[in-house]
Amino acid sequence: MNTPMATWSPAIETGLPGIDAQHKQLFDLAASFRGEGDQIRVMKALAALADYASTHLRDEEAMLEAIAYEGLAAHRQEHERFRQMLRELLGEARKLSLDQIATRIEELINGWFYQHILTVDAAYVAAVKSSQSKGQA
Ligand SMILES: [Fe+2]
Ligand SMILES: [Fe+2]
Incomplete structure (x- = not known):
């Protein structure tokens, strides 16, 4: 996986508190x-x-x-990829070193x-904010 790594910051807040x-x-x-x-x-x-991730998704x-x-539908597909990657990691974790697990989690x-x-x-x-302002969400 060659995605760049980054830590959480307010820059990625959506403005939806939950x-x-x-x-x-x-x-x-x-x-x-x-x-x-x-x-x-x-x-x-x-x-x-993995539990918390599935609650969020x-x-x-x-x-x-x-x-x-x-x-x-497209968003669900992205979540499904994420669930799949988490399932794979859970399945393989016992064979991995703690450092390898930490690296996979970071990825x-x-x-x-x-x-x-x-x-x-x-x-x-x-879309969510506009429907909230119309009182639908
Ligand atoms: Fe999200
Ligand atoms: Fe999402």
Whole structure:
């Protein structure tokens, strides 16, 4: 994966508080992988991150469904790729070193997910805000 790596910053806030809190939480969880740790703690952290990610993706899709967002099908496909990558990592994690797991998490969150927020998530913000201002969301 040759996506550039970046950490969370206010620059990637959408202005939708619930979404921003979930995005930030995923970066916080990802940041806990580098450094000291044992296999059991890391496997638990990985499961927690995958769980939290799936909650976020589901909540975001429900929000977009509620406003009949026209890009929803394409957005779901992007989320499905992310779910798939997380499933692969969960499946392989026992065979990986803790450093390798930390690197894979960085590629997924600080790489792929960061870019997703900047591009695919950023694309729905105007539609969500406009439907909120009409009192539909
Ligand atoms: Fe998304
Ligand atoms: Fe998102």
